[in-house]
Each structure stands twice: as structure tokens, then as C-alpha cells.
Amino acid sequence: MRFTPPPIEINEDEGFSFDKDIFKLEDFGKGLTNLVSNLEDPMVIAFSGQWGSGKTVFLKMWRGELKKAGFPVIYFDAYENDYVEDAFAVLAREIIELTETNKGALNAVAKGFKSSAVDLGKMLLVGTAKAATKAVVRAATAGVVSADDISSSFSAETVDTAADYLQEVFLKPKEQKLTVTAFREALSELPKRLSPPKEGVTQKPLIFIIDELDRCKPQFALAILERIKHFLSVPNVHFVLGVNLTQLRNSVKAAYGSEIDASTYLQKFINLTVTHVDSNRDAHARHITKYIEYLRNALNFKEEDRETLDNVSTFLLRVAEQHALSLRTIERIFSQVAVCLAFTQKKNLRPGPIVAGLCILKVIEPEKFAKAKTGKLRYEDVEALFGFKPVSKTASDEEERDWERDWWQICLLDEVPPRLTEFGKHLRSYGIYDGGKGVLQLIANQIVDRLKP
Numbered sequence: 475m476r477f478t479p480p481p482i483e484i485n486e487d488e489g490f491s492f493d494k495d496i497f498k499l500e501d502f503g504k505g506l507t508n509l510v511s512n513l514e515d516p517m518v519i520a521f522s523g524q525w526g527s528g529k530t531v532f533l534k535m536w537r538g539e540l541k542k543a544g545f546p547v548i549y550f551d552a553y554e555n556d557y558v559e560d561a562f563a564v565l566a567r568e569i570i571e572l573t574e575t576n577k578g579a580l581n582a583v584a585k586g587f588k589s590s591a592v593d594l595g596k597m598l599l600v601g602t603a604k605a606a607t608k609a610v611v612r613a614a615t616a617g618v619v620s621a622d623d624i625s626s627s628f629s630a631e632t633v634d635t636a637a638d639y640l641q642e643v644f645l646k647p648k649e650q651k652l653t654v655t656a657f658r659e660a661l662s663e664l665p666k667r668l669s670p671p672k673e674g675v676t677q678k679p680l681i682f683i684i685d686e687l688d689r690c691k692p693q694f695a696l697a698i699l700e701r702i703k704h705f706l707s708v709p710n711v712h713f714v715l716g717v718n719l720t721q722l723r724n725s726v727k728a729a730y731g732s733e734i735d736a737s738t739y740l741q742k743f744i745n746l747t748v749t750h751v752d753s754n755r756d757a758h759a760r761h762i763t764k765y766i767e768y769l770r771n772a773l774n775f776k777e778e779d780r781e782t783l784d785n786v787s788t789f790l791l792r793v794a795e796q797h798a799l800s801l802r803t804i805e806r807i808f809s810q811v812a813v814c815l816a817f818t819q820k821k822n823l824r825p826g827p828i829v830a831g832l833c834i835l836k837v838i839e840p841e842k843f844a845k846a847k848t849g850k851l852r853y854e855d856v857e858a859l860f861g862f863k864p865v866s867k868t869a870s871d872e873e874e875r876d877w878e879r880d881w882w883q884i885c886l887l888d889e890v891p892p893r894l895t896e897f898g899k900h901l902r903s904y905g906i907y908d909g910g911k912g913v914l915q916l917i918a919n920q921i922v923d924r925l926k927p
């Protein structure tokens with residue numbers, strides 16, 4: 475048995491494979507390919523979804539399909555690189571690496587791009603180094619500054635560097651514009667050098683995939699967007715961002731203040747948003763259903779645990795759909811279930827609805843789980859969370875049958891309803907003679923939090 479599923483390893487040129495494309499998104503990938511294939515104007519497309527929704531796996535598989543189709547493509551994990559101070563440097567580095575690993579692109583155009591990238595990078599780094607304070611940046615961008623302003627804000631040494639920087643901004647605009655233009659022209663030439671079009675066939679654009687942007691430090695994430703807009707926005711070069719837009723809007727507010735209209739701000743940089751959600755109507759095709767089944771297989775549960783696992787899966791699916799739990803959260807819950815089953819046996823009292831519910835509480839409601847361990851949890855604490863319908867006073871017992879709810883009522887209600895008397899009698903076989911009182915506390919401590927055989 476495993477406690478976590480093995481990571482889904484996807485080779486750079488693998489594409490969508492039957493066993494790894496859990497949610498069957500190949501057709502969606504083909505649609506996205508068709509979109510970028512028919513765009514010439516530079517585009518920044520946000521592929522937006524909540525954390526843990528499978529964006530990274532999809533983007534890596536899509537990268538493979540693009541490569542197999544002959545597209546020049548870059549996959550870049552922004553979060554792994556947000557230790558770098560200059561956003562332009564890491565973006566240019568990725569493009570340079572692509573040209574150097576593509577033998578067909580080792581020509582004057584590719585070398586010219588590298589040279590122009592170095593020139594622009596040096597210009598930006600010099601500006602960053604000399605504009606060491608907010609006051610200098612404001613003065614430089616506004617174009618209005620007096621000697622008194624400078625001398626009152628900086629030391630003598632800083633005055634010199636600030637003055638040097640302002641002199642470059644004010645007196646060398648032509649050289650700076652030529653540097654930017656040379657870089658953009660060199661970049662716009664790369665797609666046809668990296669993937670020479672056949673006669674009568676549309677030029678394949680360079681696709682730059684940037685993943686995990688929302689997990690970066692706010693300033694770095696926004697610098698990425700700004701560098702793309704100002705320097706890398708050229709025909710036949712498209713950027714696809716794997717991002718949680720809600721979190722990225724929070725980054726905007728963190729950087730510029732809570733009063734800013736973050737959505738409007740991001741519209742300056744993002745041309746199109748594709749929202750990654752599960753829209754399947756068929757319950758068996760939904761992402762949550764498929765992922766739970768995947769986890770059941772990936773964690774290699776013992777055969778003797780199958781019955782408990784079936785009941786756990788049913789209960790978890792119920793709660794996950796009700797609260798739209800992320801795939802990452804579901805995985806953490808299943809890891810807790812794996813620990814429970816690894817250190818207990820079938821003969822132990824481990825009813826599926828109780829085990830599943832306690833594992834859910836442990837992950838998403840730890841304070842309520844602590845109450846369960848100390849015997850202070852009440853039915854009212856979980857009724858809405860687990861989606862239990864109130865018992866109708868007019869319906870028959872048969873109509874009201876909900877064995878998952880019944881288990882939790884037996885364990886938590888002060889007075890067990892008469893209709894559940896027979897249901898709870900079999901607890902005596904486990905040495906429990908007071909109905910359900912104490913059962914939840916026992917399972918929380920001896921099953922869910924048990925760390926020894």
C-alpha cells in the first residue's frame with residue numbers, strides 16, 4: 475500500500491496517453507491547439523483553474539502534443555524560478571535554450587536573438603541597479619525631478635547613481651528604443667526558423683507555456699506579465715498561462731494595494747481566458763469520480779479493505795461534490811484513509827461513513843476533528859458539512875433510509891431515534907454496549923489517528 479500516489483511523470487514529447495490522461499482532455503487540447511494555430515497577432519491566454527485541478531498535468535501533456543505536431547514550444551515553471559530578481563532574464567533564457575537545443579535554428583537569426591536579448595537584459599539590469607529606490611523610479615517614470623528632491627532623499631553616492639540613471643533615461647531614449655526594437659524583431663523571426671513552414675502551410679507559432687504563475691511572489695508574477703507585454707509581444711509568439719486567476723488577482727492587490735481593481739489590471743496583460751472546470755453531466759465522467767477511482771488503484775489497497783474502501787469512496791464523493799473539493803484536497807484525504815487501513819484490520823470497527831467523515835474533518839476541518847477526539851463533537855457540527863437531510867416527521871422509515879447519516883446520528887445524537895435501535899445493536903459485537911456513545915471518539919483515536927499496527 476502507498477500513502478500518496480506516484481507522481482505522474484510526463485515526457486516532453488509524450489502527449490496525451492490513455493493511462494495518464496485521467497480526465498480525457500485530449501479533445502480539449504486539440505481545440506486549444508487549433509486556437510493558437512489560427513492566431514497571428516500575439517496572444518496571452520490564461521488557462522485558469524483552482525489549485526489542484528490538474529492544470530499542470532494537462533499543460534505538460536499538451537506540450538507533448540504540440541511538439542509532435544512540429545510547434546516550437548517552451549514549458550516554464552514560474553514558481554521554481556521566482557528566486558531570480560529579473561523576470562526578463564529568465565524568460566529570455568528559456569527562449570535562448572530552445573534555440574540552442576534546436577540544431578535547425580543554430581543560424582545567424584538565432585545568434586542575433588541571443589545578442590539582442592543580452593543587450594536588452596543589460597539595459598534593464600542597469601536600470602534596476604541604479605533605480606534602487608521608489609523615489610528614483612517615480613522620478614524617472616514621471617520625467618519630473620529637481621535637485622532638491624534628489625538631495626533630500628539620498629546620500630551623495632546615491633545622488634550620483636540616480637543622476638546617472640536619469641541621464642540615461644532622458645538623454646539616450648533613441649538607443650534604448652533601438653535595443654528594444656532589435657530584440658522584438660529578432661524574436662519575431664524565431665518561429666519560422668525554429669519550425670520552417672512548408673509551402674501553402676500556415677506558420678506554426680512559438681508557444682510559451684508558463685505554469686504556476688499564481689504561486690510566485692506577487693512582484694515576480696506581475697513582472698513576468700509586464701515583461702511579456704512590453705518586450706515579448708510579437709506576431710506568432712503566444713503565451714499560455716497555467717494560473718488560478720483568483721490567486722493572481724490577490725497578487726495584484728498584494729503588490730499595489732487592496733483598492734486596485736485587480737481584474738481590470740490583469741486585462742491589460744491577458745487577452746483571453748479559458749476556464750478549466752468540470753462540466754460533465756454524467757456522474758461517472760466527472761473529474762472527482764475519476765480521480766477517486768485513480769487514487770483507489772494508485773494507492774494499492776489490500777483486497778480485504780475493498781468493502782470499507784467502497785463505502786469510504788461513496789461518502790467522500792458525496793462531500794467532495796457538495797463542496798467542490800480540489801483534487802489535491804481529495805488526495806490528502808485519501809492519504810489519511812490509507813494510513814487508517816494500513817494500521818488496522820477488517821475485524822476492527824471502521825465503518826466507511828465514519829472513517830471517511832473523520833478523515834475529511836482531519837484535512838479540511840481540523841478543529842472539528844479535535845472535538846471528535848475529545849468526545850465534544852455534535853451532530854449539528856457535521857449535518858450541513860456532510861449534506862445530511864433532516865429527518866422528516868411524516869415520511870416512513872423506508873423513505874428516510876440513509877445509512878451514512880444513520881451512522882453519524884447513532885454516534886452523535888444524545889437520544890438515538892427508535893428507528894435506529896436495531897441498526898445499532900450489532901455494535902455489541904465490538905464490545906460496545908452503550909449504543910453509539912463513544913464510538914466516534916474511539917474511531918478517531920484508535921483508527922484514524924492510529925500510527926502503529
